Structures are given as structure tokens and as C-alpha cells.
Amino acid sequence: MKGLLLIPLWLHSLIVCGQVNANLEFVPQWQESPIPKDVFFPIGNTSDSLRISSLRFYLHTIQLESEGRVVWASGKEHFLLDVFEIEPAEIAMATSELSKCDHISFVIGVDSILQTTGAHSGVLDPIHGMYWTWQSGYIGWKFEGEELSAGQSTAIQWHVGGFRAPHQTQRAVRLKIGEVGDSIQCRIQIDRLLHDWRSIVPAEVMSPNDSAKLLADRFQTCFQIKQR
Amino acid sequence: MQQQENCIQLGRALFYDPILSRDSTISCASCHSSYVAFTHVDHKVSHGIDDRIGRRNAPALMNLAWSKTFMWDGAINHLDMQPLAPITHALEMDEQLPHVLSKLQASRMYRQLFSEVFGDSLVTTERMLKSIAAFLITLESNRSKYDAVQRGEALFSEQEERGYQLFKQQCNACHTEPLFTNGEFANNGIAVHEDDFGRGEITGIASDTGLFKVPTLRNIYYSRPYMHDGRMARLSDVMLHYGLASFETNASAEMKRMRPMKDEQRIDLTAFLLTLSDSAFVFEKKHQYPFKLYEKFGVQH
DSSP: OHHHHSOSEEEEOOSSTTOOOOEEEEEEEETTEEOOTTOOEEOTTSSOEEEEEEEEEEEEEEEEEETTEEEEEOTTOEEEEETTOSSOEEEEOOOSOGGGOOEEEEEESOOGGGGSSOOOOGGGOGGGSOBOTTSSOBEEEEEEEEEEETTEEEEEEEEEEOOSTTOOOOEEEEEEOOOOOSEEEEEEEHHHHHTTGGGTSOSEEOSSSHHHHHHHHHHHTTEEEOOO | OHHHHHHHHHHHHHHTOGGGSTTSOOOHHHHSBGGGTSBOTTOSSOBOGGGOBOSSOOOOOOOGGGOSOBSTTOOBOSGGGTTHHHHHOTTTTOOOHHHHHHHHHHOHHHHHHHHHHHSSOOOOHHHHHHHHHHHHHTOOOOOSHHHHHHTTSOOOOHHHHHHHHHHHHHTTTTSOTTTTOOSOEEOOSSOOOTTOOBHHHHHOOGGGTTBEEOOOOTTTTTSOSBSTTOOBOSHHHHHHHHHHTOOOTTOOHHHHTOOOOOHHHHHHHHHHHHTTOOHHHHTOGGGSOOHHHHHHTTOOO
16 A cells, blocks of 8 residues: 555666665655545544545655755756656656755746746646646646545545736745655645635635635645654 | 648648547637638627537637737637637537547548657647647738738728727727737726626636727728627627717726717728728638648548
């Protein structure tokens, strides 16, 4: 099961000139427990349960820092992550200072320049279902699932995007990391995303608006590095 | 240059091919006919797949290279991306992108055409969209009598000249020369219907409610009916609307500066607007249905 949960994005360096291999893993969690795909699991101390069918997001500008210096950067290349996907996406990282790294940062969403410069290929191909065809713009991240609460079923569909003011939804994340071995595990705390969600957003958010901004703010806080 | 021309011809083949729709019945040209400046003459709103009816008038297509936004509400920000909207819209072509690509990939004609442009026969979203955009870019209208006058090759009649002077006073703020649109969004004083809030639906900004993109007036003779929902069937209806200068309270500031026009002024203005008709454009063969290409590959629609 773990193989299914561990992620699509791997950072690894080539073994050249003393450089060290490492990978970056994203693991969706509910508090301390990994989340299985498409299976209802209990949430909190109630009889409520949740089933997640999809969690996908764009990521770019990944950087590793050591004492305030950027020692490795992915550049503007974009990655489309599906945390329930089996096949990992890979990018190459080349730094000999991996062991000294103390912070990692990245941006969730799609760069605004790429939102206004026509058709793109690769992970930015609209065929991946992360582009609003009725309104130019990429969906920065998608969360789809179903919540069972007090016998009521609620389908949740959050397609969060928007690059124009006042509804920009790109968010930067910067996290402290401890000792780096052969992997950096980044947990996505879905419990934070879903906490009391009914009081702030509707079950369906499908366009750039105030709800999308609120969700973007909240998703930004869901990332957490597992310390060794 | 040959590659560029091949790309335009590929885009032209795609534009006229109903293969882009779910059941291969509707093409871009179904609502954008070359003979009427690439709009859907005498249809208030678009007709789509399974006889479904849209909610907006098909805009005329021309001089798109100078357009920053597309659609009546400006929802699309790049010409490349424009075809995605009608292809996937349930009331228009109702197709899924992966299915479109697989159909094109299975076509001998398209494998060859893509190969001639891109060096291999792989059909991708990016290639398809850029090819359609390459064709659309060629739809330039600049051979009207107005253009000839501006180039010093012709003269307006006295009536047309009076209409032109009136146009510059009354209309040019929004329908700015030489494109005859300023590319912005405005409320032209017609009643807003509750099923369509225009630009406001895209921006989510309350003050954008009821704003629609200012359309070009080029080839207006061909592109009836008028307004975003086609509510005005004749050019005379449009002239009457503006001539009365009695607009809804939410009308844009430019509208409120307009002065009422007498009957003869409306006629003069109409005479000028007819000088924007570009018959060479609407009957341009290189913009029309590519019979020879389809025939070469045995494609029948």
C-alpha cells in the first residue's frame, strides 16, 4: 500500500563529483495516518468518514537552501503531481551540499506567465484535465472526494486556480528540514485542509473566486516535512 | 515559409472539419461561415450538437492578431486556447480532448498534415491548437472602402463622409479605428438578462456585471443579428438604439456622452458603416472550405 501512497515526484541527484542521491516524497495524511485512495476512512473521533478520489497539483520553483543560500533549484519547470499515482515523476537534482540543506521551498500552482502565453505541452497540456477550457487558466490543484457525516453524503469538488487579481491562488511553501538522508518526505495534512471546511467554503469550488483563495491559503499550510 | 503555409492549411482543415465535435456533425465553420465574416448570419445564438442552443451570438472572426481577449466576456486570453472552449462546451461540440486527438491520430489525412508541419505525425493538443490559431491569424480584413479611403485610393461620398464625422463624435471611443473596437468591455445600455452577466461572470467583480466585449464594426453589414445575444435583427434596430441615446442606467460612461441622432443622421452613419464591408475578405477563397484537400484524402462531410 505504501508504494501506492508515496509520490510521484522524486528529486534525485546523479552520483557525480560527490553529489548525493535524494528523493522528495509527498504523502497525504490524516493526522498521523497515511490516506488510502478511494477508501472511506474515519476522521476525528466521530463516526464521520472521508473518501478521497483525487488529489493533484502543480508544483514549480523547487529550491533547496543551506544557511540562506540556494544550493539547488528546479527552475521554472512545472510538475504535475498526483499523490495517488503509482508511477513517480522524476526530476534530476545536482548538488553536493544536500546534507547541509536546512530548508526546502516550492510554489503550488502554475506560473502566471504560462497562463497567458497560449498552448503548452507536457504536464501543461490541457489534456491532463487541469485547464479550464471555458475560461483561460490552469487549475492549480484539485481535490475530489466524498464525506459521510451524520448519515449524509457530500461530494466535495475543489478545483482551485486563478491568476488574475484579486483571485490569485498560487502559493509559496517554505519548510524547515532536518537531516537529509536519501529522501525528504513531505506530508500533506488533509486534516488541516478539511478542518471545519463547511464554515468557510462550499462543497463545490470550480472557478477563481474568494472561496478558491481561502482554499489556497489553507492548502499552503498543509505541507509538513517529516523530521527524522 | 512552406512550413508556415502547411501549418495554416492544417489549421484550415481543422476549422472546417466536424471531426472536432463529439459526433462529427459540428465544425468551427458551422457557426463561423466565411461568407458572412465568419459569423452565423440570421441566428441569434449559436446552434450546437444535437440541435442544442447556446446563449450568445457567434462573434465575427477577423483581425484576431490584434485581439487581447476572446469571447463576449473575454474569458479566453490567447488565440491558441480559444478553440478549446467550443470543442468542449456541452452546447457546442461537446467533445473530450483525448477523444479529439485520438480521432485525428487515426486519420490518414491528419497524420500526413501534422507530419508536413511538425516533422512527425504525432497529434498533440499544442500542435492542434497552434495550427488552428495559425489559420485564424490569416483572417485579416483590410480591403473595405474605408481602408481604400485611408490609403488614399478612394473617396467617401458626401453622405459617407457625414456619417464618418458623426461616427468619430459618437462611436469612436469604443469602436476605435482602425480595428473598430478598443478591445475593452462595456455596457452599451441594453437590458441585461439574468441568465448572462457577461464579463462579471469571469472576473467575479460586481461592477463588471453586464459588460460585454466591444465587437468590431468591420463587416457589420454581413454579421447580423447584433448584440451579444443577437437580440437586434437589423442594422436599423442598432441605429435606433444608439440614435435614441436612451440607455439603461448601468450603461458605460461613453454611452452617456452620446447625443440623440436624427433620422437623417442615422442614415448617414449607416452609410459610413457600410463602407466597412470587405467583400474581398468574405469571398476570399483561401479562407473557404478546403474542397481540394479533403477530396485528395477522400474525406467527406
